[in-house]
Amino acid sequence: MAASNSPPFIPERVHIALELEIPSDVRYIERVVEIVALQCSQFSYPARQTCLNIPVALSEALSNAILRGNGERAGAYVQVKVDVTQERLILEVLDEGLGFDFEDCLTDPTEPGNLEREDGRGLFLMTRLMDRIERFSNQGNVVRMTLKRND
Amino acid sequence: MSFAIKKQGDIVVVDVEGQLIVGNRQELKQRVLDELEKGERKFLIDFSQTGYIDSSGLGVLVSLSKKIREQGGELRLANLNDDLKTLFELTKLDTLFQISDTRERALETF
Numbered sequence: 001m002a003a004s005n006s007p008p009f010i011p012e013r014v015h016i017a018l019e020l021e022i023p024s025d026v027r028y029i030e031r032v033v034e035i036v037a038l039q040c041s042q043f044s045y046p047a048r049q050t051c052l053n054i055p056v057a058l059s060e061a062l063s064n065a066i067l068r069g070n071g072e073r074a075g076a077y078v079q080v081k082v083d084v085t086q087e088r089l090i091l092e093v094l095d096e097g098l099g100f101d102f103e104d105c106l107t108d109p110t111e112p113g114n115l116e117r118e119d120g121r122g123l124f125l126m127t128r129l130m131d132r133i134e135r136f137s138n139q140g141n142v143v144r145m146t147l148k149r150n151d
Numbered sequence: 152m153s154f155a156i157k158k159q160g161d162i163v164v165v166d167v168e169g170q171l172i173v174g175n176r177q178e179l180k181q182r183v184l185d186e187l188e189k190g191e192r193k194f195l196i197d198f199s200q201t202g203y204i205d206s207s208g209l210g211v212l213v214s215l216s217k218k219i220r221e222q223g224g225e226l227r228l229a230n231l232n233d234d235l236k237t238l239f240e241l242t243k244l245d246t247l248f249q250i251s252d253t254r255e256r257a258l259e260t261f
Contacts, residue, residue, distance in 0.1 A: 055202070
């Protein structure tokens with residue numbers, strides 16, 4: 001059973017795994033974020049992570065997948081895989097695009113010349129709000145984000 | 152998510168209820184630009200009822216701030232919770248905007 005300092009209703013070794021699939025429409029982003037944040041709340045993740053790190057980083061990954069990866073094509077879908085334990089959250093966002101070089105696309109929006117740009121903050125925020133970002137191809141373009149629980 | 156716009160004196164106050172993200176940022180942008188076109192020049196966005204903001208939402212705030220400044224006006228922000236403050240600090244947008252802790256303080260000092 002759970003240790004005394006753990007949430008009473010989630011045993012330590014339990015993990016929650018979910019797979020979601022959404023059309024390439026940004027209107028689905030908010031609902032997906034709600035579902036993922038709720039799973040982390042079940043494990044009593046800190047509010048900072050469920051209200052800031054996870055929602056913003058996941059929104060960015062979904063926006064990229066829908067707008068850039070799939071180009072908002074009708075009939076193209078985005079898959080989201082969620083694996084959450086007491087210790088960490090792993091999110092995978094898969095689109096039907098060709099992928100991109102993460103490092104090449106990453107700019108620093110805090111540089112004086114970039115501060116007043118409207119775009120260019122998405123990947124930057126993902127790297128700042130998650131512990132690890134990986135990109136690879138697996139029958140589509142996958143971005144995997146890992147966040148360690150940080151109480 | 153919704154936006155409520157009202158006038159307080161000569162200041163247009165916008166309440167953002169819910170998230171400011173890629174799916175609704177254009178609505179906020181258009182509604183503020185409509186007010187700018189009508190001749191309004193002072194704008195305050197109140198985030199007391201806002202959940203999270205993504206990079207598209209931040210981008211719209213930057214874009215609106217520029218457009219308002221080009222017309223001789225100003226966009227200020229108020230009531231950012233700790234998470235939103237962190238977001239602005241991470242992106243250094245806290246250096247671009249005048250941010251007040253409360254709506255009242257923002258209105259007094261505008």
